[in-house]
Amino acid sequence: MRRLLIRSLTVAVAVLLGVYLFIFGRGYTLILDNNAVDLGGTRYPAPAAAEIVVDRRGGIEIFARERDTISLKGPFHRVELRVMDRGGKVLSTVSRNFTLTGSPTHELLVAPLAAGAAGFIREFSDEPLLSAPVPAGSPGEGPVPAPAPAGAGGPSPGGTGP
């Protein structure tokens, strides 16, 4: 009887440990996207410039129409966004906590976050950010957008095994 108890306990601990390791060890690629976005019916303009600090890991500067990536681990994170103008002057600061689960690639949308809206984190998909194209001359156009972030690079193509 006692052996059964100890064994069940060990198994339970192992399972819990496994679950913990799985959840907190999961790596995510977060795409930081500073484009204008249509979200929940509202169009959010992209700030001219912004500095993003995730989990206190050093500021990433990102101009309008730019994207960048950052690798994160585990589900719980905090982002601090400093909205700036073209000159570099800080206009406002937004801090939020966010959770990552599911798909290994997510995007953090700067535009809604700058406005303090919810839903600024979502799983990465191919859908366009805007339902209608942005007319030329509208606010939020910055310098030429940077190239798309590199996805997870694959290893060299394999032949058949043995």
Next chain:
Amino acid sequence: MKNPRFTRAGAAAFLMDNAVPLLFVLISAVAIPFSGFSAVYLIQELLVRLARNSFLVLALLVPIMAGMGLNFGMTLGAMAGEIGLLFVINHHITGVHGVALAMLLSVPLSALVGWLTGIVLNKAKGREMVTSFILAFFANGIYQLMVLYGMGSIIPVGNPALVLSRGYGIRNAVNLVEIRQALDNLILVRLGPFSIPLVTVLVITGMCLFILLFRRTKLGQDMRAVGGDMAIAEAAGIDVERTRTLSIVISTVLAGIGMIVYLQNVGTLNTYNSHEQVGMFSIAALLVGGASVSRAGIANVFLGVCLFHLMFIISPTAGKNLIGSAMLGEYFRVFISYGVISVALVLYALRRQRGRAGASPGETAGGGES
């Protein structure tokens, strides 16, 4: 009364018992100057190899204790470890969490596979080594069935970086960048020109302690009894079959964990080759360290890993500088690896013959070891 070790006969006995490691030391001593490597480079390389391989070789000690000989079935444990790693890579679990989770997952799988191995080996008493040898090849076929055909088709694989271009089956070489040296780099100690992966060293030390303490437990004592003489152990009331199976289970589980330690250091998983090589090299290393098929200790493990991998490192360049062909150096190393195992097997068989000729209960039930 003179200390026997210092007599002529004592020296001769010492040479005989430790012929293999001494031979390796001799060959190395001759070849090192020709290899052109500096002492610092060699020592650092050896430190890396020790951290990488010791755990795997330690896994071989338990079956030897139980009289099962060289556990070629450790390859199966290595495969279980690889499957754990594939799961972890598939789900993007990074860093130490990934390594730990892979180890955790490998344990039940290794235990199951080890238990099956034990059953098969118990059906082939007296032929354990050949059987485990062939079993490793057979299991490789099953592994390929699972990994080359099953994964990506029947077993869903979410991470496209793992899958072959044809749509199913895992790639030949899987990049382990997410967990690369995760264990090693946890605490990296710099000692002069050398860097030492402290956590890995601690894990290995823990393993050594476990083995030392295990010898004193009831199960450990049972295993030693079974290893000494199965008939007497049976008469003493020990469940011989169960004890033997348990020794294989423990060995397989440790091999699975050791394989993950190995792979996190290497950084790349050769999905279809890694485990085979690992089995052969671990056994060869243990034997080079002076172990025999019936007796092996922790000292043999570390000495063996050092000497065997030293040969590995210096053979190509030494061969090139000494004889003019790096290829020849390579083949020499291969020959020595297999030759060493042959010599150890022959010595063991000779000793067993002599023991049997001396009559008495020194007989393992079931006859010869083929």
Next chain:
Amino acid sequence: MDRIREFIAETGWPRIIIALFLLSLFLATPAARVRLDSSISDTLIRFGMNGVLVLAMVPMIQSGCGLNFGLPLGIVAGLLGGVITIEIGLSGFVAFLAAIAFATPFAVVFGWGYGRLLNRVKGSEMMIATYVGFSSVAFMCMMWLLLPFKSPNMIWGYGGTGLRTTISVEGYYLWVLNDFLALRIGEDLRVPVGMFLFFALMCLLVWSFFRTKTGTALTAVGSNPEYARASGIDVDRMRTISVILSTWLGAVGILVYQQSFGFIQLYMGPFYMAFPAVAAILIGGASVHKADIPNVLVGTFLFQGILTMTPSVMNSLIQTDMSEVIRIVVSNGMILYALTRKTRRAS
């Protein structure tokens, strides 16, 4: 009903499964759009190619030395014979016979040493045989680089030294047996009569050897060593003879294989060659202690049949080439099965 049950018990399930599997592959050829006649032809050719190598297993099994995992030692002797023949520049049937002639002294010497070793390690033959085989192949790897061969067909190009990994026998003894008295039935069915004749000759040789006094003594040593010793038979000498015979057959076997295959494979080529031969004879009904000629014939046919048919048939049917994995599982599974059967005699 009882007869069937007896048949199953004696034959063993693995063999029955393998035979049924092969039959189903043959039956599936029209569905897979594979030609039955070329399939049979290919199977027969591979049967002839590998037959003598499997035959090499018989002497050692009969004398109680177990499965000859050290076959590479004999193969190496055959390789030496072939390579010397090419160096000298012989061709045609004469070349083939010369290769055998050159290989024989090597085979006898290797076999003698190997046999003496096995006699000292009774009870552990199979494991040591395996590693003797491996070590000799590894040793020869070094030798192929060092031995002073000069024929330009064999040496690395651009002024290198040492032999190439693969050497073509075209122009030397390619197909000398295959084409000898070859029968043509229809477009695609070529029967290499010469090779079969040679294989049959080898089988006859072995069969008649076992009918001689030495042969019977050898079998006695294998089935009951104490009785044999009591009858005055020199057990060790018989075992050594069986090993020499096995080694020699291995040498001849690889030469038969090469004349059909077309290439001499050096370096690590022979490394794993013992295992298919071991699996084949076990599939044919042999055990670790007993083997006869029908085992060789049935086993080689079944095993080579599977090797030939799985790639072509399964590829077409399920669009996947699983032949390699099937080969691994079948051959090693068969050996495992044989190793885990209870032995009839007490040790």
